[in-house]
Amino acid sequence: MIIAFCVEKGGAGKSATSVAVSLEYVLRGYKTLLVDVDPQHSSLDWHRLATANGNPAPKVMAAGEGFEDDLGQLAGQYDRIVIDAPGRYGRIMAGALAISDIFVMPTVPGRYDLWSTLRTSKLAERAAMERPELKVRAMLNKVDRRRSISKEIRPALVGRGIDVLDTELSLLADYDEGTEEGLAPTNLNPTGKAAKQIRSLCDELDELSKELRRAV
Ligand SMILES: Nc1ncnc2c1ncn2[C@@H]1O[C@H](COP(=O)(O)OP(=O)(O)O)[C@@H](O)[C@H]1O
Numbered sequence: 001m002i003i004a005f006c007v008e009k010g011g012a013g014k015s016a017t018s019v020a021v022s023l024e025y026v027l028r029g030y031k032t033l034l035v036d037v038d039p040q041h042s043s044l045d046w047h048r049l050a051t052a053n054g055n056p057a058p059k060v061m062a063a064g065e066g067f068e069d070d071l072g073q074l075a076g077q078y079d080r081i082v083i084d085a086p087g088r089y090g091r092i093m094a095g096a097l098a099i100s101d102i103f104v105m106p107t108v109p110g111r112y113d114l115w116s117t118l119r120t121s122k123l124a125e126r127a128a129m130e131r132p133e134l135k136v137r138a139m140l141n142k143v144d145r146r147r148s149i150s151k152e153i154r155p156a157l158v159g160r161g162i163d164v165l166d167t168e169l170s171l172l173a174d175y176d177e178g179t180e181e182g183l184a185p186t187n188l189n190p191t192g193k194a195a196k197q198i199r200s201l202c203d204e205l206d207e208l209s210k211e212l213r214r215a216v
């Protein structure tokens with residue numbers, strides 16, 4: 001299963017979620033590859049720190065334009081491949097849309113964030129017309145229930161025809177705090193709320209992948 005975390009907006013949580021999900025898949029015993037196609041290389045940096053500190057980590061690969069051709073060949077060797085994509089349009093986003101099974105658009109509750117998810121989803125819808133098996137989902141991140149926009153964002157997305165994952169990630173220190181030691185929520189604080197949310201996200205993605213297999 002190939003999952004891409006991809007949306008135009010910077011700071012939406014593409015890297016933090018890619019790292020957290022791929023680490024959780026490793027803890028579950030899946031052979032996992034984390035593909036960093038963002039020139040900022042956040043995932044690569046996290047991986048370097050995880051390895052330096054002797055912490056568990058997925059295999060990692062840095063790649064650029066045309067990466068989808070290499071991934072097509074590697075796909076059979078891994079149980080899970082997670083793509084951490086850059087926050088802008090171009091060949092890499094097109095590549096992620098061409099190769100992923102599940103295309104997840106992390107979305108922080110906010111007006112500008114909503115607009116960029118809408119723009120990214122237009123591209124994704126076009127790709128899904130050519131590849132009907134492609135599953136496109138928004139995922140709410142940095143949710144803070146004290147802010148009204150956190151309650152308004154899901155209906156705003158659904159009302160525009162965008163499917164939203166049930167799992168929401170809250171605004172929590174655990175998503176950021178372990179980064180410098182190459183940790184992620186499920187091994188930083190396994191009983192914490194962020195860890196529970198990441199496990200729930202992995203469960204939900206796995207359920208979606210079962211639908212994919214049934215569709216084949
Ligand atoms: N749910 C969250 N709660 C708190 N901090 C978060 C959360 N998700 C991401 N972050 C932090 O926000 C910043 C931006 O996230 P990042 O994953 O780098 O975004 P992107 O890759 O989409 O640009 C990072 O410092 C990250 O650790």
Ligand SMILES: [Mg+2]
Nearest residue numbers: 014015038042
């Ligand atoms: Mg990033």
